[in-house]
Amino acid sequence: MSDAAIRVEHLSKQYRLGGSVPGYASLRDRVTEGARSVFRAKATSRPELFWALRDVSLSIGRGEVVGIVGRNGAGKSTLLKILSRITEPTEGEVHLFGRVSSLLEVGTGFHPELTGRENVFLNGAILGMTRREIRAKFDDIVAFAEIETFLDTPVKRYSSGMYMRLAFSVAAHLDPDILLVDEVLAVGDAAFQKKCLGRVEQISGQGRTVVIVSHNMTVISTLSDRVVWLDGGRIVDIGSPADVIARYLSAGIESNLAWVPRAPASDAFVFHGVSVRGAGSDAEAFPADSPIDVEFDYEVRQPMPPGRLFFSLLNESGTVILSSAETDGTPQEHRTWQLGRHRMQCRIPGNLLRPGRYFVTVAEPDGDRYIFHEGALGFTVSEQNSLVTKDAGQSLIAPLLEWRPVRVPSG
Amino acid sequence: MHIVLKRRRGLARLGLRELWEYRELVGFLVWKDILVRYKQTVIGIAWAAIRPLSAIFVFTFVFGRLAKLPSDGLPYPLIAFAGVLPWQLFATAFAESSASVVGNAQMVSKVYFPRLIVPISSVASALVDFGVTFVLVIAAMAWYGIVPGPRVILLALFLLLCLAAATAGGILFSALFVRYRDVRHIVGFGLQLGAYISPVGFTTAIVPEKWRLLYALNPLVGAIEGFRWCLLGHGWIDARALAIESGIVIVALLFALYYFRATEATFADVI
Numbered sequence: 001m002s003d004a005a006i007r008v009e010h011l012s013k014q015y016r017l018g019g020s021v022p023g024y025a026s027l028r029d030r031v032t033e034g035a036r037s038v039f040r041a042k043a044t045s046r047p048e049l050f051w052a053l054r055d056v057s058l059s060i061g062r063g064e065v066v067g068i069v070g071r072n073g074a075g076k077s078t079l080l081k082i083l084s085r086i087t088e089p090t091e092g093e094v095h096l097f098g099r100v101s102s103l104l105e106v107g108t109g110f111h112p113e114l115t116g117r118e119n120v121f122l123n124g125a126i127l128g129m130t131r132r133e134i135r136a137k138f139d140d141i142v143a144f145a146e147i148e149t150f151l152d153t154p155v156k157r158y159s160s161g162m163y164m165r166l167a168f169s170v171a172a173h174l175d176p177d178i179l180l181v182d183e184v185l186a187v188g189d190a191a192f193q194k195k196c197l198g199r200v201e202q203i204s205g206q207g208r209t210v211v212i213v214s215h216n217m218t219v220i221s222t223l224s225d226r227v228v229w230l231d232g233g234r235i236v237d238i239g240s241p242a243d244v245i246a247r248y249l250s251a252g253i254e255s256n257l258a259w260v261p262r263a264p265a266s267d268a269f270v271f272h273g274v275s276v277r278g279a280g281s282d283a284e285a286f287p288a289d290s291p292i293d294v295e296f297d298y299e300v301r302q303p304m305p306p307g308r309l310f311f312s313l314l315n316e317s318g319t320v321i322l323s324s325a326e327t328d329g330t331p332q333e334h335r336t337w338q339l340g341r342h343r344m345q346c347r348i349p350g351n352l353l354r355p356g357r358y359f360v361t362v363a364e365p366d367g368d369r370y371i372f373h374e375g376a377l378g379f380t381v382s383e384q385n386s387l388v389t390k391d392a393g394q395s396l397i398a399p400l401l402e403w404r405p406v407r408v409p410s411g
Numbered sequence: 412m413h414i415v416l417k418r419r420r421g422l423a424r425l426g427l428r429e430l431w432e433y434r435e436l437v438g439f440l441v442w443k444d445i446l447v448r449y450k451q452t453v454i455g456i457a458w459a460a461i462r463p464l465s466a467i468f469v470f471t472f473v474f475g476r477l478a479k480l481p482s483d484g485l486p487y488p489l490i491a492f493a494g495v496l497p498w499q500l501f502a503t504a505f506a507e508s509s510a511s512v513v514g515n516a517q518m519v520s521k522v523y524f525p526r527l528i529v530p531i532s533s534v535a536s537a538l539v540d541f542g543v544t545f546v547l548v549i550a551a552m553a554w555y556g557i558v559p560g561p562r563v564i565l566l567a568l569f570l571l572l573c574l575a576a577a578t579a580g581g582i583l584f585s586a587l588f589v590r591y592r593d594v595r596h597i598v599g600f601g602l603q604l605g606a607y608i609s610p611v612g613f614t615t616a617i618v619p620e621k622w623r624l625l626y627a628l629n630p631l632v633g634a635i636e637g638f639r640w641c642l643l644g645h646g647w648i649d650a651r652a653l654a655i656e657s658g659i660v661i662v663a664l665l666f667a668l669y670y671f672r673a674t675e676a677t678f679a680d681v682i
Contacts, residue, residue, distance in 0.1 A: 015680065081679065085416060085523040088676040093417035100414070100523075108521045111443060113450045118443075125439035126522055154450075177412075 005178055005209035006060040006083065010092035013053040013078050013233075052078040054233040055092070062097075062177075063207040067214065067224030067241065069248050072371065075233040076213045077182060080104060083211065084180050098177025098209070101128060105182070107167030112156035116147055116166055119155055123170045137173045144195070145169035165192055172199045179203060181212045197223070215361070215372035217245055217318035245318035249359045249375040259376040265366035268302035272341070274311075274362050276379050279350075286379065288386030288398070289350040294360060294377075299341040305368040306336045309344055312361040314375070321353070321396060337365075351400035355383040423672035430525050440532035445539055459543040463499055467491045470612030480613045483645040486555050492548050493639040494611040497573045499544060501631060502602050504537035504574070508581025509598045513588050516682045526675040527668075530585040534578050552642065559642050569637030575660045576630045583667035586674050589682050610635050615647040627652035630660045 053075045060066050068076045081087045083094060084102030109126040110119050120141055124134040134141075142148055145166040147158075155163055181200065200223060204210045214220050220227060220241060227244040229237040236251075237244050258275040277293045278286030286292055296309050310325035324346055327335055360377035363370040387398045449455045467488055474480045475487030482490050508530035512519060515529050552559070588594040609631040610618075618626050626632055627649070633656035640646030 082416065085414075086520060087679045088418055089416060090418060093415055096412075096414040096416065098412055102523065105521045109515075109518050111447055113447050114443065118446065122439055122443050125436050126518060126524065128524065131435055131439075 003062045004059050004095075005062045005064070005097050006058070006211070007095040007097075008056055008058040008060075008079075008083075008092070009094070011053055011056045011079075011082065011089050011094060012051060012091040013075075013082060013087070014049050014090040015052050016049055051233050053082070053089075056230075056233070056235055057092075058228065058235065058238070060209060060211065062209055063204070065204045065210040065212065065223050065225050067212050067220035067227045068230060069214075069217070069220060069227060069245065069374075070230035070236075072373070074230040076230055077104075078233075079230070080180050080182050080211065080213055096178060099128075099175075100178045100180065101171075101174040101176035102180040103127075103171045103174075103182065104180070106164060106171060110155060110163070110167060113154055115154055116142075116151045116158070119166070120170055123167065124173075127171060127174055128176075129174065133175075141166075141169045141173050144172060144199075161192075168192075168196060172196065172203075176208065178209045178211070181210065181214075183214050215374050216320075217249070217314055217361075217374065218320045221245055221318050242317050246316050249314060249316065249318060250357060250378065251375075256376070256378045259362065259373070261364060261373065265364050265371045266304075268300065268304040268367075269337070269365045270299045270301060271362075271364060272297040272299060274360075274377065276360065276377050278379070285382035285384075287350075287384040288353065288355055288381050288388070289400075290385075291350045292348045292353075292379070292381075294346045294348065296344045296346075297341075298344075300337040300339050303339070304337055304365070307365040307368070307370075308335060309365075310363050311346070313348070314359045314361060315354075315396070316357045316359075319396070321358070322348075351387060352397055353381045354388055354395070354398045355381050355386050419673070419676055423669055425668055425672060426525060426527075430527055430531075433525050433528055436524060436528050437532045437535055440528065441536040441539070444532070444536035456543065459540045460547055462540075463492075463495050463544045463547065466495050466499070470495070474612045481616050483614065483616070485557075485643055485645060489551060489555060489557065489643060490614060490639070491612055492551050493642050494609075494613075494635050496541070496544050496548055497569070497634045497638045498606065498609060498611040498631065500537055500541040500570075501573050501577045501634070502606070503540060504534040504577035505580045505584075506598055506602060507537060508533035508577070509584035509588055509594060511581070512585040512678065513592075513682065520679045520682055526678060527582065527671060530581045530671075531578070534574065534581055537577070538574075548642065557643065560644060562644075563641050566638065566641040569634050569641065572630060572637065572657065572660060573634040575664055576634065579660060579664040579667045582671050583663070586667075586671040586678075589674070589678050605629075605631065614639065614645075623647070623649065624652060624655070627655055628659065630656040632656070 056075075056079065068079065070076050078087075080102065081104070082089050083096070084100060084104065086102075086104070107123065109123050111122065114122065120138065121131070121134055124137075124141075125131070129137075142151060145162075145168070147162050147166055150158065150162065155166070158166070179200075197219065200210060200212070204223070210223070212220070212223060224241045226238060227241045227248075228235060229244050229248045231251075237247055257277070258273055260273050261271055264270045273295075274297070275295050277295065279290035294311060298309070308325045308327045310323065312323040313321045315321055326344055326346070357378065357380050359375040360379075361372055361374040362376040363372055387400060449458065452458060470491040471487045475482065475491070511529045511533040512526065519526065519529070584594050584598060606612075609629060615623065615626065615632060615636055632647075633653050636646040636648065637653075638646075640648050
C-alpha cells in the first residue's frame with residue numbers, strides 16, 4: 001500500500017439518461033412531475049439509468065504509467081473524470097496519494113480576447129499553479145510552445161496550431177505527483193507531437209505516476225508500463241501493453257471487412273460504410289501480393305468545417321504500420337466537403353504487408369475534430385505469395401522493392 | 412497527501428480551508444473578468460462610471476423633480492448616489508455570480524478546483540466597478556461641499572452586509588442555475604423589481620413608521636440606508652431592523668453555502 005499512488009476500490013458511476021437533455025430540467029417540469037405524482041402512486045416517467053463504470057478495482061503504483069484503452073463509451077473518460085475529482089463516484093471509493101493534475105482538455109479557460117501572456121497566467125492558475133510557480137516557469141512554457149513573438153497578441157488571432165501548442169505547453173509544465181491525461185497528445189504537427197510525447201516520458205521518468213487515455217495505440221504502447229482495457233464500464237483485461245493491445249484490437253472481430261458506425265457522431269457527416277477489399281475469393285485472407293482497397297462510402301449532409309478522410313493501419317501488436325489521408329498528395333492540407341454522397345478508395349499496394357492480422361482505425365469527422373474507431377476493420381494477409389516465405393525475417397513490412405543492375409564503369 | 416474520493420453523504424462540509432488554498436485563483440479570475448470586460452471597448456473603464464451616472468440622472472429627475480419626494484434638505488443627486496452605490500454593487504454581484512457557474516461550464520466540467528471559487532470571484536469583480544462609483548460619490552460630495560463625520564468608518568459594516576447578501580443570493584442561484592435554467596429569468600426580473608422595492612432612488616422616510624420593520628425584511632434596506640447615514644448623515648438606522656436584516660443574511664448565506672456544497676458534486680454531470 002505504501003507505494004501505491006492510486007487505489008480504486010469497487011468504483012461505480014451511474015448516469016441518468018432520458019428526457020431531452022440528461023439531468024437538465026426546468027422548474028416547470030419539476031412542478032408538473034410533482035403534480036402528476038400526486039395522482040399516481042409513483043412517478044411513471046422514471047429516468048433511464050445506466051452504469052458508465054461498474055465495480056472497477058485497480059491499483060496503480062508510484063511512478064507507473066498506465067494506459068487505458070477501450071471503445072467509445074467504454075467508461076475511460078468517466079474514470080478519468082472521477083480520478084480528477086470533476087465528478088463523484090456513485091459507489092466505491094478512490095484513494096489518491098499525492099497532488100493530482102489532470103489534462104482532460106488543452107486550453108481550458110483560455111480566453112480568446114486575452115493575449116498569450118495573460119492566458120498563460122490564467123490557465124496556469126486554473127490548472128492549480130501558484131503565481132510564483134507560473135512566473136518561474138514562464139520562459140520555459142513560452143519556449144516550449146515556440147510562440148515568443150506572439151506573446152502579446154490576443155490568442156483569437158493565433159492559428160489553431162499555435163493555440164494548441166501554447167495550451168499544451170502550460171499543462172506540460174505542471175508538477176503533479178499524479179498526472180491524468182485524456183487524448184490530448186494529438187495536437188499540433190508531427191514534430192510538436194513528438195515533443196509532447198517526450199515531455200510525458202520525461203514526467204514519468206521523474207517517478208511521477210501517469211494515467212493516459214488514448215485511441216492512439218502507438219502512444220499507449222510506447223509510454224505505458226501497463227494497459228487497462230475497459231469495456232461497458234468494466235475492466236476486461238490488465239497486463240503488458242503488447243498483450244492487452246493485441247487482445248483488444250482483435251476482440252469481437254474475427255474478420256471485419258465492412259463497418260458501419262452504430263450511431264453517426266454528427267448530423268452533418270454520415271459514414272454509410274467503410275470496407276476493405278482484396279483479391280481472391282477467400283474473403284477472410286488476402287494473398288500477400290494482392291492490393292487491398294480501403295473504401296469510404298460517406299455522405300455530407302450539411303456544410304461543415306474543412307476536413308479529410310483518413311485511416312491508420314495497425315498490426316497485431318498495435319503498432320501503426322501506416323496512416324494515409326486523402327489529401328496526402330494534394331498541396332492544401334484540408335479540403336472543404338462537397339455536399340452529397342461520395343465514395344473514395346485508397347489502395348494499399350500488394351507485396352507490402354507481412355502475413356498476419358491487420359486492423360484499420362477509422363477517423364470519423366465530427367465538426368472540427370475526429371472520433372477514432374480503432375480496430376473498426378480487421379483483415380488477414382495470408383502467406384500465399386508472400387515474400388516472407390522466401391526470406392524476410394522479422395521486418396515490419398515486406399515490400400517488393402526494385403533491384404536493377406548498375407553498369408560498372410569500365411576502367 | 413492522501414485524498415479519498417467517494418460519494419458524499421449527510422451534511423456537506425464547507426471546505427473553507429481548501430478555498431483559502433485556492434485564493435490566488437480568485438485573484439486571477441477577477442483580473443480576467445476586468446480585462447475581458449473592457450478589452451476592445453473604446454472608452455474602457457469609463458463604462459463603469461456611465462452606468463451609475465445614468466441611473467442617478469433618472470432617479471433625480473423622476474423621484475426628485477417630478478414626484479418631488481423628500482430629501483431631508485440634501486441635494487437629490489446625492490440621495491440617489493448613496494442609494495445607487497450599494498444597490499449597483501448588489502445587483503452586479505448577484506447577477507454575475509448567479510450566472511457564473513453555468514457561464515464557466517467548460518472549466519467546471521474539465522478541471523477540478525473548489526467550485527465556490529467561481530461565484531465568489533464574480534462577487535469580487537463587482538467590487539472593482541463599485542470602486543469606480545465610490546470615487547464618483549466622493550467627487551459629488553466634494554462638489555456639494557458635504558464632509559462626512561467619523562461615522563463614515565462604519566461604512567465597512569454596511570458594505571459587508573451588502574456583499575454578504577449578494578454572495579448568499581449569488582451562491583444559491585448559481586447552484587440552482589446548473590439544474591434549472593429558469594434562474595436566468597428569475598434573477599433579471601427580481602433585480603428589476605428590487606430596484607424599485609428597495610430605497611434606491613428614494614429614502615425610507617416615505618415608508619410609514621408602522622410598516623418599517625416589515626420593509627426591513629429586505630436586507631438591502633439596511634445596507635442602502637446605512638450608506639446614506641454614513642456618507643450624508645441622514646438615513647433610517649434602527650437596531651431592530653439591522654438585527655433582522657443581519658440575521659436573514661447570515662441564515663441565507665449558510666443555507667446557500669450548504670446547498671451549493673451539497674449539489675456541486677453533480678455539476679459536471681448536469682451542466
